[in-house]
Amino acid sequence: MKRSEYTGRPQVVEGEGPFGGPLATREPLVADDKTWKEVDDDIARHTEIMPTKMWWFAFIPSVLLMLVFLGSLGVSIGTGIGTTGISHPVGWGVFIVNFVFWIGIGHAGTLISAILFLFKQNWRTGINRSAEAMTIFAVMVAGLFPLLHTGRPWFAYYLFPIPDHRGPLWVNFNSPLLWDVFAVSTYGTISLVFWYIGLVPDLATLRDRAKHPLRRKIYGMMSLGWTGANRSWRHYESAYLMLAGLATPLVLSVHTIVSFDFAVSVIPGWHSTIFPPYFVAGAVFSGFAMVLTLTIIMRHVFKLKSYITINHLESMAKIVLLTGAVVSIAYITEFVIAYYSAVPAERFHFANRVLGPYWWAAGLMYGCNMLAPQLLWIKKIRRNIVALFIISIFVNIGMWFERFVIVTTSLHRDFVPSSWGMYDFKAMDWLLTIGSFGMFFTLFLLFARVLPTITMFEVKAVMNPTTASRKNRKEVADG
């Protein structure tokens, strides 16, 4: 089936169903009647040719931005975090906002690879590899922020409960910030392991295709001696299922614990019991928006439109719409219950959020997260790539501002009006925020160069074997 013929609806033949009803056939997940060999060729190709102009066009600015990021991290270590806007009364500023934002971005990958795997959603095969890579890079970027926020990152090992010269000075197990250390590092580790396990059969394919001996050596080592034997596959599949089962609660736990950073406190706007599921839904929401942004670019740059079809994009758009609705309900619940609580500070906070000096940030948050995704109710928009791209950018912006609103507006006007203030966004705040995208994109582009961006063996498994295997095709052609 040609990708231009896709409609996003199953094809229905009347009278063919089991009891004389209609029979629906889903549109194939891989378009353009590809064969298994073509899958290898199309996907492995970008790792085997010299980088294209398009790739350099994206890579050079990304590296420059990453240098900006590293430079500004250097300033925040060398001179101090006072170079950002962090000061009294907003002690949690740009670092925590970006930390929560990037951890959120890191959610879609494992959601796609683990939860959609458990739900047997086969369309995940087109996007899971790149989404998982995105997860890992997002977690790497995210992890830097709290580390730097400590001000003296060279003492970061204090966060680990190891017996040492510090004597009675011991980590505070009561603190959600410490839980974060464990949650994020566990999540990062499992995501990495899960991603790598999923890569092994494809790395072996790259190894077998390699012409240069050095290349064969490198991919050979990375593929851990994969032979593709029956026994290997059996072990592989049960390991993958187990890891999916383990990763699923971890997806939820990591953002839940990030939400605990705020919600265990007594600060109005932070002490919301709905925070755990609301943060998780928000993270999936922003993560999927980022996957949408990246895959729209990737399928174009690497010519993967037959594998990441418009149907894949539409499915992602539906998840964005759904999680956006969940987030919206959480927003509304917060307002209703803040009114219902009759606690003056709580009521003041939510009035201040939309009517106070940061009304514009709240406007961006609610506008981009609640209103913009509503366009996705319309099928034409869900299947319009330009519109999808713009909406996904809006969601990214909205979710960044959600974290900004939660962190800043809750702190800037606390219980004592004499200590009120504003968060002064300085050049350093901008450089850190924008620069972090540079690091993220640099890592992602490097990944796309050296590893197959789509899980080749899983894609092959969801293709129709009678048409995808070349041998059969020939037989059919020969009659």
Add this chain to the structure above:
Amino acid sequence: MAHASHHHDIEKPGKLELPKSFTTAAIVLTVIGVIAFAIGLLSEELVGRAWRAYVIGLWFTLGIALIGPFFAATQYLSKAGWSVGIRRIPEAFGAFIYPGIILFVVALLFGANTLFGWLDPAVFDPESAQFDRIVAEKEGFLNITSLWLFTLIPLSVAAILYFLMRKNSVDQDEEGGYKPMQKNLWISAFYIISFAVTVSFISWYWLMTYDPHWYSMMWSVHAFAGAFQAGLCLMTLILIYLLRKGLYGDVVGTEQVHRMGQLVFGFTVFYAYIHFSQFLLLWYANIPETAKWYVDRMSEGWGFFLLLIPLLRFIVPFVALLRQSAKKNAKNILVFMCLLLIPMQAYETWLWVMPYWYGEGGLHAPMVPLLEIGVVLGFVGIFMLVVGRALAAQNLVPLKDPLLAEAIPHSHDHLIYPNGKPGESGQDDDK
């Protein structure tokens, strides 16, 4: 074996005929409920308890009734194939929404003043001795008009959407075609929204305001998580019952049981996640107003009953259902867990509703819930009558659903039929 490619050999699903004993049992339960409720109403001491038992029974049954179409809606929206064969079960649950509305009107008309101490105008009157400043601040929410509107409007919208969804689904059995499915896709999307609003308001008004000072933003999610767990369990039980009766023919098999088992397991964990998150946040912040709910339920003898919740609603089913074979109902484990988890929903609602008596001495010690059990059984009886009839009224399987072919299993597992498949003659010529 029955493949989607050649359908001629598929055994057609039968139609459910409600056994006489089922109807009799349902009527007996209803009568027990009516008698218990009447006894409660006639006694001055018990009238408060009787109305609270009424709320427990109503939320227990209506919560599950709302979950049914919600589940069906999620399946429509995700264009799921596997669940098409069992869709009529959750669909039938929704039939209880209609009597649910009437039962709510009865509670609003006759029970509201007994149930809700905050409906007393004296609470809002600064001159009065009963004046409560905190409750008076909430007058925009806690008043009789809002109570009526926010209870009945979302519920009626949900009922209308359910009616349309059910009608399309039933019409499809005659008409066939893709159109009814397409229509139900849209209806499902709106049903889910109305469901979220309905559950939110019912949980806030009818389950949270017995102590009108306490609040939790997680509350509506908590109420949903509990009802969803119980709803999935009831679907699973009915599914296994119908399978064992042989009523599904070749259309539904172990795969559906396994997936329902997975969902029961998954949403058991989800329930625990939601409830524990709420507990942890309230306990850790330790703000008197918000921690109070748990403090209350740990004092005056309630602590034991609170502890049973994590044990019986999470630990036991979690451990029992961890194995894959248990999710396929090996050794009837899935059935036993469902039989445990469904009453736990009523039990937890009892723990929500009973302890605190606003304006009547605050926290009460637990009482032997004989009256409550009686009234709840009455609701169960009505639920059985309505849902049983709805299930028997239509084909057990939406025969002309375009996705039905995907639901038909390719192999039969013997775990479902431990004593052999009913009505199966010795030889299976498909082998």
